[in-house]
Amino acid sequence: xxxxxxxxxxxxxxxxxxxxxxxxxxxxxxxxxxxxxxxxxxxxxxxxxxxxxxxxxxxxxxxxxxxxxxxxxxxxxxxxxxxxxxxxxxxxxxxxxxxxxxxxxxxxxxxxxxxxxxxxxxxxxxxxxxxxxxxxxxxxxxxxxxxxxxxxxxxxxxxxxxxxxxxxxxxxxxxxxxxxxxxxxxxxxxxxxxxxxxxxxxxxxxx
Numbered sequence: 001x002x003x004x005x006x007x008x009x010x011x012x013x014x015x016x017x018x019x020x021x022x023x024x025x026x027x028x029x030x031x032x033x034x035x036x037x038x039x040x041x042x043x044x045x046x047x048x049x050x051x052x053x054x055x056x057x058x059x060x061x062x063x064x065x066x067x068x069x070x071x072x073x074x075x076x077x078x079x080x081x082x083x084x085x086x087x088x089x090x091x092x093x094x095x096x097x098x099x100x101x102x103x104x105x106x107x108x109x110x111x112x113x114x115x116x117x118x119x120x121x122x123x124x125x126x127x128x129x130x131x132x133x134x135x136x137x138x139x140x141x142x143x144x145x146x147x148x149x150x151x152x153x154x155x156x157x158x159x160x161x162x163x164x165x166x167x168x169x170x171x172x173x174x175x176x177x178x179x180x181x182x183x184x185x186x187x188x189x190x191x192x193x194x195x196x197x198x199x200x201x202x203x204x205x206x207x
Contacts, residue, residue: 053108055098056091061112064091068108078109084177088115117175124170125161130184133158137180144179155187 051072056064065075078095086092093111096102120140125133130147137145152159160183161168168180 049104050101051104051106053094053096053098053100053102053106056094056108056110057098059091060087060089061091061110064094064110072104073102074105074107076107076109077112079111080114081111082114082117082176086113088113117177119173120176122161122168122170122172122174122180125168125182126158128158130156130158130182133161133182141176142174142178142180144177146179146181148181148183149186150183152185153188154185157185159183159185 053073054067054071056067059067061075061077068075079093081092083092090113091110092113095109096106102108118141120142122140123136125136134145134147150159162181162183163172163174163178168174174180
């Protein structure tokens with residue numbers, strides 16, 4: 001009897017308040033959908049699951065990729081830098097860093113040493129001062145610069161540029177480790193006499 005009474009009351013409530021009853025059903029259904037979505041999202045994103053990024057610096061790229069794969073992670077080469085003191089293809093930087101907690105299947109970006117030096121394009125360097133030409137080369141990353149004097153009436157003016165004995169034309173590509181020779185005008189005899197006289201005058205004035 002008690003159960004029939006409760007059932008009757010519920011039926012009566014539904015008949016008297018159909019809108020409220022439908023709203024309650026919608027709310028319950030919505031809560032169910034949200035709960036199911038959260039469960040699915042946790043499963044899809046691996047919520048609560050993580051991997052530890054191994055330390056792969058000093059390894060070759062192949063060794064690093066294998067180590068990352070074993071840890072449930074992916075490897076991707078992001079950059080390469082030439083270093084004459086390191087073995088080509090060696091991992092020198094990694095992101096994220098070692099011992100970082102990350103999601104499974106996360107990509108770890110690697111920087112390795114390049115197998116060959118970076119190539120740069122040489123601009124026009126003739127008919128400019130040796131100081132300007134040197135600055136232009138150093139700006140490209142070229143550090144090995146040799147200055148040689150050649151007969152010319154234009155003192156300290158770059159008359160030619162050479163690499164391995166060959167004249168460098170503007171637009172030529174060379175490695176940044178190259179040794180570049182700047183052929184600089186030594187000036188006319190009158191220029192040198194002027195410099196000597198100026199030096200002597202300064203010396204007399206100081207005395």
